[in-house]
Amino acid sequence: MAGAELFNRLPEDCISSILSLTSPKDTLSFSLVSSFLRSVASFDFIWQTFLPSDYNQIIDKSVIPLNYSSKKELFVHLCNSILLDGGNKSFALDKSSGKKSYIISAEELSILYGEEPDHWTWKSVPESRFSKVAELKVICKLEVKAKLRTSILSPNTKYGIYFIMKLSDRAFGLNSVPVEISLEIGNRKEVHTAYLDHRNGEKEKQRDQRLPYKRKDGWMEIELGELFNSGDEDEEVRVSLREVKGCHVKGGLVIEGTEVRPKH
Structure with a gap:
């Protein structure tokens, strides 16, 4: 208590400067100490430093105009995610660190034969944040690719990139052989294998092999790879998920998109 009382005696600008050097999580914790600190912790100056420079x-780029009366309120809005670029991307800030994350919709991905109605159908589902997802009808060769630039990410941050998917009730052939998942940036390439369907428990995870797991939003995800964005240069990141062993008939894969988010 004595420490809190001492802190309360500091000038407001001194306290706000100190808080601006911490994190959103720390600032919110400070605001619980006293009504005085709660008032200081809401200063625009502090929350401006937690917002991304861009x-x-x-x-x-937001699809829906954002209404806010303070930088703190704006920060909270962005933590709840917003749709950008005509609804083809979802953007959010990590509420504890202020780091950026994005979800790129299926419509922004390069899907082999994605425009062929005999192979893929594009439809709306209530559980998706996007207007359309891609559902695989039937195909022999599966290949999905995505690209992004490191300049859109937060600097000095380690990121994971994830393939967001579901399996329809009619899914078949997706547990026959593993797919290759890869991440390329510069001259570095990270490659793994994964099974998209292991519901029947027929496949046991092998070394360096990945399986989908359930997210809080009800979708499934597989980690495609990870990267560290130093922020020193703008590089192109390429990720892919593809079948490389023969040709096997399959269907029922539902794709929402690809997410890049900070790793803690």
Whole structure:
């Protein structure tokens, strides 16, 4: 208590400068100490430092106009995720660190034969944040690719990239052989194998082999790879999921998109 009382005696600008050097999580914790600190912890100056430097450009790309009366309120809005670029991307800030994350919709991915109605259907589902997802009808060769630039990510941050998917009730052939998942950035390439369907427990996980697991939003995800964005240069990141062993008939895969988010 004595420490809190001492802190309360500091000038407001001194306290706000200290809080701006911490994190959103720490600042919210400080605001619980006293009504005085709660008032200081809401200063725009502090929350401006927690917002990404390009937050104005991000706001301009928002599908729905954002209404906010303070930088703290804006930060909270962005933590709840917003749709960008005509609804083809989802953007959010990590509420504890302020780091950026994105989800790229299926419509922004390169899906082999994705425009062929005999192979894929595009439809709306209530559980998706996007207007359309891609559902595989039937195909022999599966290949999905995505690209992004490191300049859109937070600097000095380790990221994971994830393939977001589901299996329909009619899914078949997706547990026959593993798929190859890869991440390329510069001259580095990270390659793993994964099974998209292991519901029957027929496949046991082998070394360096990945399986989908359930997310809080009800979808499934597989980690495609990870990267560290230093922020020193803008590099292209390429990720892919593809079948490389023969040709096997399959169907029932539902794709929502690809997510890149900070790893803690």
